Amino acid sequence: MLSDHERKNIIQNTLAALKGQKLKKVSVRISGVQTTIDKLRANHIAILTGKAGAGKTTTVYQVMCEMSNPSLSSTYTPVLIKSPEQWDKVINPTHQYLVYLDDVFGSSNLDPGAIQKWKNQLDIIFSSAKTGKIYVLIGLRRNVLNEAKMHVIHEILDEENIVDLSLEENLTKQDKSKIIEAYECNCNFKASELCGERFAYYSEKNGLNAIYKLSLKEKEKIHFTDSYYGFPLTCFQFFTRPDFFQLGPSYFQRPDKNIFKAIETMRQGKCGNISDKVKYSVLCYTFINGSVETNIVSETLLKTISGKLHIFNITEVDLKDAINDLNGIFLSKSSTEHFYKFSHETILEAVMVSFGQLAPDIVINHCSRRKLHELIRTENYEPKPCEVILKIPRRHYEDLAQRLLRGDDGDGKEIDIIPFVAIDILLHSGCQDPEFVSILCNWEMTERLFSLFHYLLFTNRDLIFHLLQ
Missing domain, CATH: 3.40.50.300 (P-loop containing nucleotide triphosphate hydrolases)
Incomplete structure (x- = not known):
């Protein structure tokens, strides 16, 4: 109340x-x-x-x-x-x-x-x-x-x-022009600092300190590109990072792939770049924890994540630097609190897919219940149009089964509200996969599973029949 x-x-x-x-x-x-x-x-x-x-x-x-x-x-x-x-x-x-x-x-x-x-x-x-x-x-x-x-x-x-809002009547060509113009007014990328022949030519023609402005032809291409993400978000990403901006109108075709590539580059920490791996650790921490603060972190969780990347000593200064670098495209500060969250749900999805491939066990055991149901799927699952999911390998089915049987919210604490946990299990898409169900029902888990559904069947019979329809 x-x-x-x-x-x-x-x-x-x-x-x-x-x-x-x-x-x-x-x-x-x-x-x-x-x-x-x-x-x-x-x-x-x-x-x-x-x-x-x-x-x-x-x-x-x-x-x-x-x-x-x-x-x-x-x-x-x-x-x-x-x-x-x-x-x-x-x-x-x-x-x-x-x-x-x-x-x-x-x-x-x-x-x-x-x-x-x-x-x-x-x-x-x-x-x-x-x-x-x-x-x-x-x-x-x-x-x-x-x-x-x-x-x-x-x-x-x-x-x-x-x-x-994806229809032209609600986002007209004139609206798009205004969005581009507004972002361009705040964009300060010098042509001399960008990679590509057109930027070198622009710099040579307009001077070393010249801010690159999109040509009418480039703007026209952007107008007519059917972007994977919505136009406003794609514009924000495009005008915020120089490596995205220098891709030109082609960025608008598959911004999701460019975001994922940028996250994967952090994970790889090419050329021994430890700061990139720290930033990747911060992104993964934010996915698991829901937010990140510069002065209050779970050291256990951060060490678990960074250990997967073979970095073992992230200082408070490292953490602050990483958050500052990520602020904008990847993270944004809460308007009411002193913590940072993902700037958009699409960033969360890209981080989940990347980290889920590296450490599916950590994702399964520590992500929120809602993300477990929305995003985690078994290998046999056929994605629906526009779905973003993480397919977990069969070797981690037992991790998923144990997590569902605990019914926790990623904190490892088993929930004793039996009907709640039983319904939660039934609602997960994994229960439509016979291979996963066989793992869920193996002898090691039978006692907990039996108690859950025995209680549900005899106290909420109408509800269970409704869910199974």
């Missing part, structure tokens, strides 16, 4: 996030902002979707800033809600709230556990929006939304409520 202090914290954290949005150097009001506002006024519900990096959260924050502006005759209190429990304790349908529910069904892929958690809340949310004074914004990647529709039949997910 939330206290008044906790309620105030949720509101204050929301306001801090919006303040951070206002302070951003690059902020462009795309057409999707007005589409979203119009959708809210018509339906009281708007579901923002699109590719990873399409600008869902940025658009939501812009909408929240505009609709909570004190100069308006009727303003709304913006609130970021992360769980059904928070909704129940914070949201009063008779008050004017503008609520954002981000990634409720999964941030990278569909999370069956999240579906179960939010399913019963949808009627309350829908009713509050339609009959009360509540405006509801929901953010979901397109692949998650498409799959959620196959599991949840509810009018809240109707097409009339959806704003797809």
Whole structure:
């Protein structure tokens, strides 16, 4: 149960996030902002979707800033809600709230556990929006939304409520030009410091200190490239790192591969570059721990990770230097706390795939429950379109089975809430793989497994039958 202090914290954290949005150097009001506002006024519900990096959260924050502006005759209190429990304790349908529910069904892929958690809340949310004074914004990647529709039949997910930010009507060519122009104004890459013939020619023509400006032809190519990530995120990455920038418009074709390559270069620490390996260790630590601070770290976890890279003495200075170098593309500082998180979910995914190939046992045993369900798959799994997953080798099936049977959140502490653990096991995709199920049911694990499902079968029979349908 939330206290008044906790309620105030949720509101204050929301306001801090919006303040951070206002302070951003690059902020462009795309057409999707007005589409979203119009959708809210018509339906009281708007579901923002699109590719990873399409600008869902940025658009939501812009909408929240505009609709909570004190100069308006009727303003709304913006609130970021992360769980059904928070909704129940914070949201009063008779008050004017503008609520954002981000990634409720999964941030990278569909999370069956999240579906179960939010399913019963949808009627309350829908009713509050339609009959009360509540405006509801929901953010979901397109692949998650498409799959959620196959599991949840509810009018809240109707097409009339959806704003797809990847569509040209919501991100026009003019919007793209404004985004490029805004980033270019803040880009200070000297042509003389970039690699390639066109940069050498530009420097020779305009002087050693000349800042390289994209040609009209290069901008036109960028406009018409169907990027793997959303256009706003790809622009941010492109204009932030010189090695990405010097790739030119070709970067926009597969930014995911360039991000992964940059992370792998850190892992390899070429030419004996230990600082790169420290940065890689920090990224892996952030994936496992959820965040990283310069002065408070779990030395045990950091040593476990860095040991895989054969570096054994990371000092506090090394840690601070690594975080400073990673800040921007890879990490961003929290607007309300003194810690750093991944700048975007796509960075988390790339780090997970890289580190999961190096140390699948650490990833399986230490990642959060949500990531275990969203991202970890067995070898026989066939990925769905746009899914980012880590396939674990068969030799680590036992690690996964033991982790699921513990039911912990990556801290190694076995959970005693039996129905919770049993349902969690059933919801993991590994239970559709006969090879994995045979490992899960081997004699060493039978006692724990039997107790879990014996309890579930005789106390929650209707639920287990529903899950197995």
